[in-house]
Amino acid sequence: MKKVSLLFVCLGNICRSPAAEDITKKIAEDKGILTLLDIDSAGIGDWHIGQLPDARMRKHGYIHGYKFNSKARQICMNDFNRFDYIIAMDKDNYSYLSNIAPNKECKKKILRISDYLKLYPNYDKIPDPYYGDDDDFENVIILLEDACKNLPLSLFNK
Structure with a gap:
């Protein structure tokens, strides 16, 4: 069986997208389907390449039982071929990804x-907590737990 692959994308790949990556991995693990998925995250910018997620995000993740420990990377053109779904955290990320998608087929892979x-x-994005406080980081985790449970993957519905 072919693995279903997901790439979560935010601005710098140190807050929202690595959190979405690990939350989705935990959901898949709990459902016994983690081995059927390829899950990763990336950022639009290159500012944080190689860094761990923001310490505040890791702290709040730990409180919820997550280990946000992927290293930041920047999205590349090959990602459009590698991943079945490319999931943007907000409208700006979605617009950027849509603009750089190499063709219509790749553009169809991009989700909000x-x-x-x-x-x-009532939320139309996962807000960037980077310049916020503890409540903002906590809110991101709560929103991502909701959204990641509802991703359009037939595997999650088994």
């Missing part, structure tokens, strides 16, 4: 994570 919020439908 906010479209999968069920408990918090």
